Amino acid sequence: MRRALGVVAALVLLGGVGYALIDHNGPDTKTVTVTGLIGSEKRAFFENDEVKAELAKQGLLVRADSTGSWTMSDQAAKTPGLDFAFPASAAPAREIQRIWKLQDSPLVPFYSPLVIVAHPSVAEVLQNNKLAELDPVSGVWTFRMDEYVNALKGGRRWEGLSGADKHPELSGQLFVTTTDPESSSSGAMYLALLSYVANNHQVVSDDAGVAAVKDVLHTANALQGIQKSSSDEPFRDFGAGIGNPLIFAYESQAATLALQNKPTGDMVVLYPDTTVYSDHTLVAHTDSGRKLADVLQNDEVLRNLEARFGLRPQAKPEAFANLMREKKPTFAPDLTAARIKQATLPSLDNLQKLTAAAKGTK
Template identity: 35%
Template sequence: MAVDTAREEKALRELTSRLVEQYGEAHPPDRVEAVVGAVRKRFEGHSVRDFVPILVERIARRELDPLRAKNNTAQIVLAKSGGENGSPAAHSAESSGGFAGAVKRFVPAGLAQNKKVLALVAAGVVVVLAIAVIMAVRQPDSSSAPAAAPALTTVHGVIGSEKAAFFNDPQVADALAKHGLKVDFEPAGSRQIATSVDLSKYDFAFPSSAAAAERIQRQSGVTAKYTPFSSPMAIATFKPIADLLTQAGIVQQGATTTFDVEKYLSLAEKGTQWNQLDGNTVYPVSKNVLVATTDPRTSNSAAMYLAVTAYVANDNTIVRGTTAEDAAVSRVSRLFTRQGYTESSSDGPFQDYLANGMGPVPMAWIYEAQYVDAAVHNQLKPDMVLMYPKPTVLSQHTVVPLNDKGDKLGKLLTTDPDLQRLAAEHGFRPADASLFTKVTTAHQIPVDTNLVNVVDPPNYDTLEHLLDDVAKSYN
């Protein structure tokens, strides 16, 4: 099949599909196909093929929907060239032999048999035809105009603050709009969402852990949940601090940097200050060696910090039972109370880390996603370092749908390829690990893509008891 013929066949198949879809309510598919076939036959045997698909479509539309047809096609130009009684309808190109018949009507009867004259006139008609088709394309009729975009359904939610950048991304908004959704959200600490936020005015809640989601499910009587992505907990620090803690035996540097929680806990229990570390010339301040966290009474990231440190304090065993809870709290509560003021959500301390350097925040407990997102968007300074606590814990960002709109959003976030890809670009780990690896490789971000030293947080009730006991330590 010649290239031009193949192109024409493809164009005719596509226009047939368009017409079947557009006129499906008024005409059965076989009727539409029959009209297209009949119109096409009118142009058989003619060497000028460039505009045949367009002409076929215009004529077929006129026959399928005559009330909306426009008289601006090449067929109408040919029809208005004259004829008996001056009637265009009686002498249109398609009713008198197609292209050849139209050409002959441009030529006086005495010259009609002169092939050279006919050839010249045919060339002129082709020019007119081209101009007419261009005008038709530039001024399409209303039947081929694109349908107006459907109105978007707004889905209201309350989310962990670390996901605000994701939902504020115009690409995320566009991906959701393709499915008819627009997300309107308020940020809050994840434990705050689970304990004190009035959820009756929201369509979904999106805390940063399975434990907070479970509490929301219990309170709301909801069984459904979605986990579109996750993020391990990490520590954001600076190269001088990492070097200093390497000398102290707490940090180990390599392809990625690790932070020994057990050695750190022993150091912090003694109340060791930065200026008491041997050889400290880079950060000689009289402040306790502590990782800065959020408020455990409101924030999931602090609850994850408590889960890790309580595990280590309990002889590297998941905390179970009142005796183990009391023993763990007695060891780890000072990690919180000695910090002074703590913020209610994770975005606050991380923004301090980005903006103010190691003076106020030498180490910040964060979601890995926050650091990766900042790296992707060129917000990191050269001396900033990501450390993985050993052990760490995985934070499962979980959507709890509170109605059908929230359920639709949860499904989309979990299954839509574009939204999963965009989640990876914001530092989260979606179900397809290769998406996250692709982002971190492209931006040369040193992350541990194969985390193995990960512990499970205690069950929901135990974690709540630990959090409540730590909260009492503030008084």
Template identity: 35%
Template sequence: MTLDTVREEKAIENLTRRLTDSFADIHTPEDIETAVAAARRQFEGDRVRDYVPILVERMVRQELTPQPEPDDRLARWTRPASTTTPAPEPAAGAGSPFRRFKTRGVALPAGIAGVLVVATIVTVVIVRGGGDVQAQTSGVITVSGVIGSEKRAFFEDPDVKAALAKHGFDVKVDTAGSREIATSVDLSKYDFAFPSSTVAAEKILQPAPGRPTVNGKKYAVFSSPMAIATFQPIVDLLSATGIARQVNGIWYFDVRKYADLAKAGWRWTNIRGNTTYPVNKKILVTTTDPRTSNSAAMFLSIVSYVANHNNVVQSAADEKKVLPLVAPLFVNQGYTDSSSEGPFDDYLSLGMGKSPMVNIYEAQFVDAAVQHKLKAGMVLMYPSPTIQSKHTLVSLNANGEKLGELLSTDTDLQELAARHGFRTADESQFANVVSQNRVPVAKDVIDVADTPTYDTLERLLDGVSKSYR
């Protein structure tokens, strides 16, 4: 299965989940899956797949959303042309051209549904061009990049595509773990790389054996502090251990106390009076794979700082001291995903049974709140200390430079980034988003640790990697 196929399958899975949540009151999951499959079949054989999930979601939402009864003009469309007794409609079936769509308050023959499909496609094409049809045929710069998966929703947002198209850009992206981007992804076929931290960006710019030298520029487009996605029953249990505390309505996670309990081998059943999560699993924060993913590297930076008595790890002696303490926090998790999208999707869909605490970017939680994906009892905590992850674009050629400059300075694109949960240079943009959507976040993230230097963090990551073996 190719990377593009895997990406499309994951996108279809996610949009099906979103649609199931959105239409739970009026449609069964089976009906929604059928509608998604039918819409997707419209694109069988198409070689360009980038926009298929977006088109499928728009088509299905249009079909599933109840509408007023059709007027006489639509009724005339669906009647036979003859003024005599109407001919009987052929039986609906999978192979019938008159298969009916049982949505929107009216049963439409497949032919009319096809008209709606075409209309939807035309609409999206116009949106992609920012309303300028001529831009589809001239003056458009196609720019390709590889990005951290937590930014996928941003680049797939039709409004972002339209804002980019207004400036003559059609941006196509692949996703990978940020450390993979910096170490193993072939960057020669891309115009830009967009990992999730300055450390990963600096690694891209470092000379490396077997890789061409990158003479690009760095653009700190937006940022997001590291956070923990959890659930109210878990927060209540952690409060009893002293790990969690609430200040002005915001929950904080004491990393020192967490590391001490983890070192002592505590399990959830060790917490006195635990009747809400009596599971004989070790108390661990679920991370991604530190060998591939920036979010795990950021969590490693946090726990190594705490293990080094609230000092940034700097020397070989520091590394030797902290590695035995921090490596088990990753190795004892067992299998971990290669990028931050996976564990957060599990958090949203599977509940606290699988992963009661998940290391995430704050932006992921805010984005989910804006899209109404959060369920009752889902809680955001901030590690104390935490780390600000600066999502940094590295240009690989002139087109990448133009895009980096645009993303980091254009007001519309910065506002859209805030809508996806990222903190931008204009603090009011993020503040407006969280206020409008009532997301409890820290206004000012004060307790912030510094990351180790590029070389030190690499040695720490290598040390953790060896612990897996």
């Protein structure tokens, strides 16, 4: 079976986290046990007591193991009896559909755009050098992807940026820190985004497209050195005041801190003016899996809970906007109004080739 992004065998192992939802309906209520796989970034949501209680009211007792989205297709292929798989993006979901020989379209109950987090001083340096822009009315920051690609191609350094001399921590070549694209969804989506922008805002769909962008992808990846396998790690490093000044992250990571009234320090959220969305895509293998997908998308209580975890419910995106209105840092309530464009993701096969090019293995 074709491996997703060539991940080594150790990464295929499950995270070892299993849990069950508690049945609050009493002994007379018929409860369906739903077994599946989830991306590790959704573990906290499914472990939440209110989420458990609401799913139980719908007669669902869920048992799930968490694993990386890019290793999930391997696990789905060799694990019998699964009702669903729930990766963080559409590419692995399509591969799982192929493996399970499914024709129906999977549901996307919620999504989260990928953003860049930085400190205000860094954002201001970027703004002064036309790499970022602040909307004076909404307070929403955007990161200019075309200028960033040009900076990577030209080897632009922090020391050469106007105003950077006031911040001695800003040194070396300018780049964004990501996770390892061979094992992490956010790292792979960064390459997909970068390749789209570098390919004249067109999806890379063939070997010629891969060849056209391979140099900038290799530069962007090689500058990072050793990469983390989980998006939590560079995000935690940023919160601790260590690591690179620019971190690629899920919007939901920053939003969750704000919604839970946890310290966000002086974090600024910059939306790439062209970005990718983490479309949390539920592939239902059975009727029980389809019921779970349906309630996650259509149950009002669950949609509000999804928003409380910093996710944008597909059927009710305003739930996120309403919660974030008074929160800091500033979030974009409406991505279209903020003029944030969405890149088209390549096929899994081409994304594998882009990853190999970034890693210098092709």
